[in-house]
Amino acid sequence: xxxxxxxxxxxxxxxxxxxxxxxxxxxxxxxxxxxxxxxxxxxxxxxxxxxxxxxxxxxxxxxxxxxxxxxxxxxxxxxxxxxxxxxxxxxxxxxxxxxxxxxxxxxxxxxxxxxxxxxxxxxxxxxxxxxxxxxxxxxxxxxxxxxxxxxxxxxxxxxxxxxxxxxxxxxxxxxxxxxxxxxxxxxxxxxxxxxxxxxxxxxxxxxxxxxxxxxxxxxxxxxxxxxxxxxxxxxxxxxxxxxxxxxxxxxxxxxxxxxxxxxxxxxxxxxxxxxxxxxxxxxxxxxxxxxxxxxxxxxxxxxxxxxxxxxxxxxxxxxxxxxxxxxxxxxxxxxxxxxxxxxxxxxxxxxxxxxxxxxxxxxxx
Numbered sequence: 001x002x003x004x005x006x007x008x009x010x011x012x013x014x015x016x017x018x019x020x021x022x023x024x025x026x027x028x029x030x031x032x033x034x035x036x037x038x039x040x041x042x043x044x045x046x047x048x049x050x051x052x053x054x055x056x057x058x059x060x061x062x063x064x065x066x067x068x069x070x071x072x073x074x075x076x077x078x079x080x081x082x083x084x085x086x087x088x089x090x091x092x093x094x095x096x097x098x099x100x101x102x103x104x105x106x107x108x109x110x111x112x113x114x115x116x117x118x119x120x121x122x123x124x125x126x127x128x129x130x131x132x133x134x135x136x137x138x139x140x141x142x143x144x145x146x147x148x149x150x151x152x153x154x155x156x157x158x159x160x161x162x163x164x165x166x167x168x169x170x171x172x173x174x175x176x177x178x179x180x181x182x183x184x185x186x187x188x189x190x191x192x193x194x195x196x197x198x199x200x201x202x203x204x205x206x207x208x209x210x211x212x213x214x215x216x217x218x219x220x221x222x223x224x225x226x227x228x229x230x231x232x233x234x235x236x237x238x239x240x241x242x243x244x245x246x247x248x249x250x251x252x253x254x255x256x257x258x259x260x261x262x263x264x265x266x267x268x269x270x271x272x273x274x275x276x277x278x279x280x281x282x283x284x285x286x287x288x289x290x291x292x293x294x295x296x297x298x299x300x301x302x303x304x305x306x307x308x309x310x311x312x313x314x315x316x317x318x319x320x321x322x323x324x325x326x327x328x329x330x331x332x333x334x335x336x337x338x339x340x341x342x343x344x345x346x347x348x349x350x351x352x353x354x355x356x357x358x359x360x361x362x363x364x365x
Contacts, residue, residue, distance in 0.1 A: 005311065006125045008201070009035035010301035012237040012257035014078075015043035016069055016324065017062050017265075018288070024261045025072040028326045031300070031316065036125045038075045039132065040260060041205060041237045042107075043082055047095035050088030055140060059264070060084040061092050064099050069261060071103055077121050079134035079203040081109025081152050083238065086143030090150040109134025109153045109203065110145065117145035117153040118185065120193040120200075128305055131197035133189050133231075137178070137206035137218070138238060155182045155204070157218035176218040183222065187229045194230040199305050202231045207256055209239040210278040210292055213346050215255050220246070223253040232310050233303050240291040242299060245315070245343065246350035247365040252313040258298040263288055263324055285322050296320040297342060300328075302360065314360040315343075330359050 009032060016024045025032075032038050046064040070078060078100060085093050093110060100107045111117035120131040135155035136143075145151035156179045161172035186202075193200045204222065208214050223234050227248050234253040236243065243256035264270075265288055274280055280292035289295055298318040304311045317329045317339035329336040340361060343354060353364045 003036075003126045004306060006036045006128045006130060006305040007034065008037045008039065008130065008233075008301075008303045008305065010201075010235040010254070010257065010303070011038070011040040011260040012298065013043045013259045014040045014069060014073075014261045016261050016263045017044070017059065017066065018263060019066070021066050021069050022072050023323070024069055024325055026325060027321075028318070028328060029073065031328045032073050035302075037077065037123050037130060038073065039077050039079070039201070039203070039235065040070065040073070040075045041079045041082065041203065042070070042096070043084060043262060045084065045088050045092040045096050046099040047088065047092035049095055050092035053087055053089060053140075053142075056087030057084060061088045064095070067099050067103065070100070070105055073261075075105060077123055077132050078105055078107050079109045079132075079205065080107045081134040081136040081203065081205050083136055083138040083140070083143070083205060085110055085136070085152040086140065094150055108132045109136065110151070111153070112150045114145040114147055114151075114153075117151060118189050120189065120196065122197050128199070128307065129197040130305060131193035131200045132203060133186070133193060133200065134203035135182075135186055135205070137204065137222070155179075155186050155206070155222060157216070174217075176216045178218050178222050183225060186222070187225060190226055190229040190231050198307060199232040199309065200230055202226050202234045204234060204236045205238045206236060207239040207243060210241070210274070210280050211239075212241055212294055213243070215244050219255060224248055227251045227253070233301070233313065235301055240295045242294075242297050242342065242346055244347045244350045245352050245363060246347070247352050247363065250365060251310075252303075252363050254299065254301050254315070257301060259289075259291065259295055259320070260298055260318075260326060261324065262291075264291060288324060289320070297339060298326055299343070312362065314357065314362045316360055328359070331356060
C-alpha cells in the first residue's frame with residue numbers, strides 16, 4: 001500500500017576533501033535511508049576549470065570525483081546557493097551543475113542565468129509534490145546570477161550602525177536588513193512555487209559564522225516574510241554552528257543545521273587568522289575541522305508532509321566524530337541530552353517548544 005505521506009530529511013553543509021570519500025557517510029547512511037527525500041547544501045565546486053577570484057578560497061574547488069559523497073548519502077536534491085559558488089568563476093559553477101546533472105541529483109539556487117537560479121526543484125513522492133527553492137545571503141559582489149550571467153540566487157542583506165547614545169566610542173547597535181529587490185524576488189518565487197506543489201521548502205545560506213547563538217536581524221525578516229508568502233519549512237546553513245529553531249505561525253525555521261560532512265585542514269596560518277579575527281577557540285580533537293568549538297554539533301531536520309501540509313517537524317541530534325563522520329545520537333546517550341540542552345540554549349528568545357520522542361526532538365509552538 002502506497003504511503004500517504006512524505007518524510008523529508010534536511011542536512012546542512014557538505015563538502016569533504018579527503019579520499020576515500022565513501023567513509024564519511026558510513027555511520028549515517030542507515031538514518032538517511034529512512035527518508036523519502038533527502039536534502040543537503042553543497043559547499044564545494046566540482047571542477048578542474050576556472051580562475052580563482054580575489055578573496056576566493058582555493059580549497060573550494062576540488063576534483064569532480066569527490067562529489068560521490070552526495071550519492072553515497074542518497075541525497076535527492078541539493079542547494080548550490082553557496083557563498084563559495086563564484087570563487088572560481090562561472091566555468092567552475094557550470095561544471096558543478098553538470099556534475100550533479102550526471103548524478104541525476106537536481107539542484108536549486110544556481111543557474112546559467114537568474115531565471116534558472118530562481119527556478120524551484122519539484123520532487124514528487126507518494127503522490128505529493130514538494131518544491132525546493134534556495135538562496136544565499138552571504139554572497140560576494142559579482143557571484144549573483146543575472147539575466148546574462150551564471151551565478152547564485154541572491155537574497156542579500158546590508159548592514160548599518162545605530163548610535164546607542166551621545167557618548168563617542170560607545171559600541172553601536174548593528175542593524176541588518178535584506179535587499180528589498182531580492183526579498184521581493186524570493187516572495188514572487190515562493191508564491192509561484194505554491195501553485196506548482198503541495199508544499200514549499202526554502203533553503204537559506206545565511207547568518208553570522210563562528211559566533212555561537214547570534215542570529216542576524218535580517219534573518220527573521222526573511223523567514224517570516226517567506227512563511228507569510230507560503231513557505232512551509234526553512235532550512236538554514238552556513239555559520240559552521242547550530243543556531244536557533246523558531247516556530248512562526250505554526251511553521252518551523254532552522255536558522256542553521258550546522259556542518260553535516262565538512263572538512264577544513266587546520267594550518268598555523270588559518271588557525272591564527274580565525275583566532276585573531278573572530279576570537280574563537282579551536283578544538284584540539286578536530287584538527288581537520290578548523291571552525292572552532294561547537295561545530296561538531298549537528299542537526300538533521302525531519303518533516304512529515306501530507307496533502308494537508310506538514311504534520312510533524314522534529315530534528316535528529318547528530319555528533320561529528322574526530323574522523324569527521326556524522327553519527328546519529330540515541331536517547332539515553334549523555335550526548336543526546338547535551339544536544340537537547342544546547343538546542344534550548346541557542347533557541348532562547350524564539351517561539352518554540354521541544355519534547356523528546358524516541359530519538360527525535362519534536363518541535364511545536
